[in-house]
Amino acid sequence: xSTYNAPWTRDRVERSVLRVLRWVGIAFFLVITLVPFYYMxxxxxxxxxxxxxxxxxxxxxxxxxxxxxYREVLAPVSSGGQGFLGFLRNSLxxxxxxxxxxxxxxxxxxxxxxxxxxxxxxQVSALFLAVYLFPGIVLAIPMFVVLTRLQLRGSLIGLVLVxxxxxxxxxxxxxRNYFATIxxxxxxxxxxxxxxxxxxxxxxxxxLALPSIMATGIFVFMIAWNEFLFALLFLVDRxxxxxxxxxLSQLSGSVEVSTTVLMAGSVVITxxxxxxxxxxxxxxxxxxxxGAEKG
Amino acid sequence: MAxxxxxxxxxxxxxxxxxxxxxxxxxxxxxxxxxxxxRSGLLLISPTLIIVVVVVVVPLAWSALIAFxxxxxxxxxxxxxxxxxxxxxxxxxxxxDALWSSLGTxxxxxxxxxxxxxxxxxxxxxxxxxxxxGRTFVRAAMLIPYVAPVVAATFVWRVMLNPEFGxxxxxxxxxxxxxxxxxxxxxxxxxxxxxxxxxxxxxxLLTVIAFEGWRNFPFAFLFILARLSALSDEVEEAAxxxxxxxxxxxxxxVLPQLMPVIAVLVVLRFIWTFNEFDSIFLLTGGTAGTNxxxxxxxxxxxxxxxxxxxxxxxxxxxxxxxxxVGTYLLVVRKRGGQQL
Numbered sequence: 249x250s251t252y253n254a255p256w257t258r259d260r261v262e263r264s265v266l267r268v269l270r271w272v273g274i275a276f277f278l279v280i281t282l283v284p285f286y287y288m289x290x291x292x293x294x295x296x297x298x299x300x301x302x303x304x305x306x307x308x309x310x311x312x313x314x315x316x317x318y319r320e321v322l323a324p325v326s327s328g329g330q331g332f333l334g335f336l337r338n339s340l341x342x343x344x345x346x347x348x349x350x351x352x353x354x355x356x357x358x359x360x361x362x363x364x365x366x367x368x369x370x371q372v373s374a375l376f377l378a379v380y381l382f383p384g385i386v387l388a389i390p391m392f393v394v395l396t397r398l399q400l401r402g403s404l405i406g407l408v409l410v411x412x413x414x415x416x417x418x419x420x421x422x423x424r425n426y427f428a429t430i431x432x433x434x435x436x437x438x439x440x441x442x443x444x445x446x447x448x449x450x451x452x453x454x455x456l457a458l459p460s461i462m463a464t465g466i467f468v469f470m471i472a473w474n475e476f477l478f479a480l481l482f483l484v485d486r487x488x489x490x491x492x493x494x495x496l497s498q499l500s501g502s503v504e505v506s507t508t509v510l511m512a513g514s515v516v517i518t519x520x521x522x523x524x525x526x527x528x529x530x531x532x533x534x535x536x537x538x539g540a541e542k543g
Numbered sequence: 544m545a546x547x548x549x550x551x552x553x554x555x556x557x558x559x560x561x562x563x564x565x566x567x568x569x570x571x572x573x574x575x576x577x578x579x580x581x582r583s584g585l586l587l588i589s590p591t592l593i594i595v596v597v598v599v600v601v602p603l604a605w606s607a608l609i610a611f612x613x614x615x616x617x618x619x620x621x622x623x624x625x626x627x628x629x630x631x632x633x634x635x636x637x638x639x640d641a642l643w644s645s646l647g648t649x650x651x652x653x654x655x656x657x658x659x660x661x662x663x664x665x666x667x668x669x670x671x672x673x674x675x676x677g678r679t680f681v682r683a684a685m686l687i688p689y690v691a692p693v694v695a696a697t698f699v700w701r702v703m704l705n706p707e708f709g710x711x712x713x714x715x716x717x718x719x720x721x722x723x724x725x726x727x728x729x730x731x732x733x734x735x736x737x738x739x740x741x742x743x744x745x746x747x748l749l750t751v752i753a754f755e756g757w758r759n760f761p762f763a764f765l766f767i768l769a770r771l772s773a774l775s776d777e778v779e780e781a782a783x784x785x786x787x788x789x790x791x792x793x794x795x796x797v798l799p800q801l802m803p804v805i806a807v808l809v810v811l812r813f814i815w816t817f818n819e820f821d822s823i824f825l826l827t828g829g830t831a832g833t834n835x836x837x838x839x840x841x842x843x844x845x846x847x848x849x850x851x852x853x854x855x856x857x858x859x860x861x862x863x864x865x866x867x868v869g870t871y872l873l874v875v876r877k878r879g880g881q882q883l
Contacts, residue, residue, distance in 0.1 A: 277667050280757060282684050285687060291702065303713045353590045353591050357590065360583070367581070385818055386858070387606070389850065391602055470690065476693055529686070
């Protein structure tokens, strides 16, 4: 293979083997990450009989492609569908308001934690880290009881409240790192020019942090869109209030809804979030991993 | 904005018969920028603090209280804050064998999934470390499992693993000569003979571990890749000059520098997986030997409608987690690390 007769040293063997393994590895990861989602889209376009007849097939023949699955999953219940348009609206409402409110709360908080010397600043940071790490099920019980008592169970407001509380600490965490990278001298120049602290935040820091704020907002949106446990606990009895995640999980348990229709539902709830993610990927991954470089 | 200065301690001005209220007296200097900043700081942080305290801290504390009450879903509205505190919930929870077996399942599941996610993430990051054509595409593809809604992801897995028409079993029986389709998600154990030994394999549990590892490796991938790209090339180039082989360079130069970020990932993934509910509930519903503690808490709460029992169990879960993570952090600190 090689044109020169170098001895087979350990170094050369390792290099050749790794060169091959690298492409094998990349192919392996592409298969495990892409095939499930390809399979999802592929099934959603097939009639159910076709799936049962040829379960091993990885392709849909062009003549067999159908969009009736999408029609069925999106159409309202009154016209024989599964009402996913309504679920999409609920999810959009919940995720959108969680995003806006979480940002409105987290931006001032993050700025304070990163710049302003108030009493208890370190304790507040520790508290947020603890909340960030303390997830789901433990919190679910008291929230379930509180919302039952306030009769907010079954309303989307309770859900938004929980999502805000769970995402604000994360948002403060990522935004804080970003505010810290804005040179203090720029802000001091603003202060000398006669702006108050709030003026500095509004006129100088916020515009500079805008990319990071957008990324954080989208991150919150994604968390709220994908969330399942609290939606299940709070909304399960109220079909008209279901979010997309809850809707899909509930319909998958019923026999009348065929697998291909549910695959169409999966595609419908996955695509917006994946598209949103890739539009902002660079920003999001930087926000998520900022701090990892320091090790 | 301009709240009165709230310096504590008696001021000279007010003691020497100045303004009795002690505010805005002539001898008082105006607040410095630092003091004003400290005040704005508190003001700006307060919305965050309020929502975290009201929706997280107070409910958590209350959860601990509910654990000592005989609260059922029916009487949720009537139970007073400190009504009839009792240890009965804990007695019931601890005396059940199911608790200890589900704790064992939870630990096995958590360790397995955490390990798998980090190993996959590490390998993936090493693979795309150096530029190649299509790297951006590969990198993006690797993030999809983490981004996709968990319900959709579990659902695709359930269909792929379906014994009747799932692609894995169809191909497995057709191409690889499996005797029967494998019920990946509903079979608690299978005995596989290997060299004359019958080895029991927890099929469903391994399947949910595989799912969790698959779903979360992108998180580890991102963190490790970020760290890798921040490493300086010089040390490695020096090692090449010294004749170190690729594996030696990885073992003695790259891996040690990755250890801090891997340690952080171990803690984060361990905590999150230990509490994981969604993927197991959606994949198996906690059947076939996958009944982890969080799914038991959910069942106590909604199926048995025993709010007090559910709270007791979740408090126990939180304490176990606290002890495990605390021990880990202590060990790491003793060995000279500075994680988290």
